[in-house]
Amino acid sequence: MKAVSIRNLDVVFGNNVAQTLKLLDNGQGRQQILEATGDVVGVHDASIDVEQGEICVLMGLSGSGKSSLLRAVNGLNPVSRGTLEVLDGERMVDLGRCDALHLRELRRKRISMVFQKFALMPWLSVVDNVAFGLEMQGIGKSERRKRALEKLDMVGLADWANKLPHELSGGMQQRVGLARAFAMDSDILLMDEPFSALDPLIRAQLQDELIALQRQLNKTILFVSHDLDEALKIGTNIAIMESARIIQHGKPEDIVLNPSNTYVEKFVAHTNPLNVLRGRSLMTGIAALQIDSDRLMLNVHDQSHVHISAGRPVSAQRGGQPLEIRQWQESTCIDEVGENMLIVANPDISMRTAIELRYRSGQPILLSEEDRLVGMLSDKDFYHALLGKHFTQSEAA
Template sequence: MDAITIKNLDVVFGKKTEQALELLDQGRTRQEIIDEIGQIVGVDNVSLSVKEGEICVLMGLSGSGKSSLLRAVNGLNEVSRGELMIKNGDKLVDIAQCNEETLRHLRTQRVSMVFQNFALMPWLTVLDNVAFGLEMQGIAKNERRAKARKQIEMVGLAEWEEKYPHELSGGMQQRVGLARAFTMDTDILLMDEPFSALDPLIRSQLQDELLLLQTKLNKTILFVSHDLDEALKIGNNIAIMESGKLIQHGKPEDIVLNPKTEYVKDFVAHTNPLNVLKGRSLMQPLDSLKQEDQRWKICDAKNLWVNQHPSTLSIEGQPELTLVKWEQINNDFSAINQTTLVIASPEIGMRDAIKLKQLSNHPILLVEDNQLVGILDNNEFYSALIGDFQLNNAA
């Protein structure tokens, strides 16, 4: 189910909202509206959905509307027109129509926010900063501190809980902000460029920590970033905005490999496709391989065949080879050598696939629902490395 559903959303800043909306309906641009009536269109007719447990990254240049959209989700920016639905239990609540009591409930129980500037109270310790939101909910001191300690430990600051913000590095302060948001135990996290003020090494570490925490907590995260590499690393989906409009929304791989406009193409121009390519995009499908009954020839030089049984595969041609399922060995490269033939998901990243090919010197078998769907071999790896490829229809 969708945790956030946005339909035809407009956000206008200023006192002439209706006039600005009329001009939008007439097809006027954002700049024309500023020039004519001095109103700023922050969000222009955006429709977007974010599923439960998804990390959706909002991207765009400065002034594109990404932060304006994010802040509308918890009511910090007032909705001028359209729907903005938040999942609340088994129901959907429209932020644009709800009363103050409902909005307060959503902010304290359903939606938390992590700011770029950390927003820590300098007079409170790490422990009390993390517990602050629970204090606002009226939770007793012992209970809120116990909950806060669990999250402080999760972000690796257990030994720092009695310190004050000025005694922490920037990266540690951001961890406190994360812990505070997680302590609220809301299902939706809004993150407004939370790592952009940090140096690259700390930023990369916090991105890794966020992904690790997400595997444990499975939050719905709407994440604003201007860093494409960050978006590709953490996002299940990416939404690119320009002048308040949503230009393209999709999986990272699709955004990079199939940009819909020149704006998006310029945005992704310097991205290494290896960072986003999946095996499914480049694989040789079964219909391109020699087939005899339910077996396929995967290597002419080695006369290597793979048999498809109802729920398993077997090998012909090289009896010394052992089939190894990549996911079942926990992505352990040390278990791969030239006596192993690797089975992997079509969603395997091409960086991992290239490494597996190097270690095994055999094609990679791509299997979905226990059925062979294609292979990756030298041609696919060369294409990925030089960026000369045609995507499969399955991508």
């Protein structure tokens, strides 16, 4: 079910909105409109749906419109044209037609925000900062303290509850901000570059913690970032913005493999795709494999091969010596994999894991689904993963 639904949304800052919208319809750009009317176009013709429980990452360079779009979702930026609906209980509410009272209730109960600058009140203790929003909801002191302590424990800060914010590190302060948002128990969390001011190691740790917390809480999260590696890591879907427009929206793997234009392609060129790409997208399919009778050659140099029966790999050899066929599971210890093995994995295996298995076993990785061989990851496929879509494009050309 949709938690946020945006259709043909325009957000304009200035005093000549009607004139600016006409200029937009006539194909005028942001700079031309700024010179003509003095207005700033924050978002133009944006359409996107965010499902419940999804992490949707809005990303782009500074000034692309990602924060402007995010802030429209809780009414901080007004809707100039189009519709922006959020789920309120069992019905969708259009923020463009929402009165001030209803908007205030949405902010109190349905939508919470986590800021880049923490926004902690320095005179309040950590636990009181977390409980502040609950106090605004009129919840009693004992109950709001109980909830706040639960959320502090969730983010690993229970022992710091009575400290003041300045006694905490930057990463710890951001955890307090997360705990405060989670304490509100809002359906939708808006996160405006919450980790960008932190050191890289702390940032990576908080990304991991956010993913883990999301598995527990299953919130709907709109997350603004200018870092594609971050977006690929945490996003269920990614919306890339340029000059106030959404220019591509899709799954992380689709963004990496099929950039919609040169702008997106440049972003992808500087990312590490291994955590995103899956074997299914890059494998050589069964139809393209050269199987002689029931024998599939794995490596001509060491004469390693595998025998196939009823669509299943049943035995394998290398240089006349048997290879153990090992079914890979995510729970398997990778240290158990050695050069005497041929690994069979699910097609949804991450390419990072597949590359390590290839390194340890010295053999291609067979991919099987529903107990039938569907493809293979050879060195050529691993090069595709390492070099991304650009390698595939040049090869296809």
